[in-house]
Amino acid sequence: MNLFGTVDLTAVARAQQKEAVRQLVYYLQRHYGTTLHRLPTDVDTLKDFITQTQHQANQQGYGSDELFTFFIISSFLLGSGWLQDPVFTPLITWLTDNGIDSDLTSRLHHCQHQRQRLEAALPALHDSTITLLESPMDRLPPETLSKHWQVTAQLRGVPADQSLPELYRCYETDFRQLAGLPAKNTGIKNPTPDTPKRLPHSGMPQEESHDFSNDLTHEQRHQLLLHLHLALGFGRYYRTNRLHKALHQTLNTPVSERSMALIQFLRTHQQRLKENTEERE
Structure with a gap:
C-alpha cells in the first residue's frame, strides 16, 4: 500500500x-x-x-x-x-x-x-516610419522600394557589406505570408536599357526590387514598406513576440484609425527610448 x-x-x-x-x-x-x-x-x-x-x-x-x-x-x-x-x-x-x-x-x-545599438537607432527609424504613415500611398511605385530599403537599413545600422537582398527577400516573404499573397511575383521583368543594375551603395538591384513588388498595389507596397520598418525595429517575429503586446494592440486598431494610433505608439516609444539613455545595464 x-x-x-x-x-x-x-x-x-x-x-x-x-x-x-x-x-x-x-x-x-x-x-x-x-x-x-x-x-x-x-x-x-x-x-x-x-x-x-x-x-x-x-x-x-x-x-x-x-x-x-x-x-x-x-x-x-x-x-x-x-x-x-x-x-x-x-x-x-x-x-x-x-x-x-x-x-x-x-x-x-x-x-x-x-x-544598445538597436535602441540608439530606433528613434530615427521611428521618425522614418511616421513619415511613411503620413505619406500618400500612391507615391510608392515599385522603382522606389530599393531606395526606401537602403535608407531604412542604414537607419537600423545594418552593415554596408551585409547581404541586403537576402534580408529584403526574407522580410518580404514574411509579409506576403501575413498578407495572404503569392510567395513569388510571376510577372515578366521589363527593365529599361538605361536603368542601372544597382543603386549606389544600396546592395539591392533595382531589377530584383521590381521583381518582388511589381505585382503589388500601391496600398500593398505601402504595407510592405511598413512591415520592413517594423521588422527591422522590433524583430522579424514582432507579430508573435509577446513582449510587443502594446504594438499588437495598436496594429489591431480599426483600419481607419490605425495609422494615427501607430504614429502615437511610435512617438511614445521614442520618448521612452530617450529617457535615461545614459543608463546601460
Whole structure:
C-alpha cells in the first residue's frame, strides 16, 4: 500500500515551470529594468513572453543549464526567433566562430551590445516610419522600394557589406505570408536599357526590387514598406513576440484609425527610448 498516495508528475512539472518563470521575471527586472521600461512591457506580459520562450527553447534543444539561460535572455534582448533573423547574421557568425556554448557572460555581453545599438537607432527609424504613415500611398511605385530599403537599413545600422537582398527577400516573404499573397511575383521583368543594375551603395538591384513588388498595389507596397520598418525595429517575429503586446494592440486598431494610433505608439516609444539613455545595464 502506498502511504503517500500517487505522485502527480504533471503537477510537479507545472510547479517547476512556474517557479522558473518567477525566477526569470525577477532576474530580468533586476538586471534589465531600463530595457523593460524602454520596450515597453509589464510583468504579466513578461511572464507570457518567458512561458512562450521556454516552449521555443525546448523545441530547439536549448533545454539545459547555460544554453537555456542564454536562449531566454538573448530572446528578451534581441527578439523572439532572433537566431532566424538575418539582421543578426554578423552576431550569429561571431558566436558560432567563437563557440556559441562558450562563456555565458561573454555571449550575453555581445547580445546586450546589439540591444544598445538597436535602441540608439530606433528613434530615427521611428521618425522614418511616421513619415511613411503620413505619406500618400500612391507615391510608392515599385522603382522606389530599393531606395526606401537602403535608407531604412542604414537607419537600423545594418552593415554596408551585409547581404541586403537576402534580408529584403526574407522580410518580404514574411509579409506576403501575413498578407495572404503569392510567395513569388510571376510577372515578366521589363527593365529599361538605361536603368542601372544597382543603386549606389544600396546592395539591392533595382531589377530584383521590381521583381518582388511589381505585382503589388500601391496600398500593398505601402504595407510592405511598413512591415520592413517594423521588422527591422522590433524583430522579424514582432507579430508573435509577446513582449510587443502594446504594438499588437495598436496594429489591431480599426483600419481607419490605425495609422494615427501607430504614429502615437511610435512617438511614445521614442520618448521612452530617450529617457535615461545614459543608463546601460
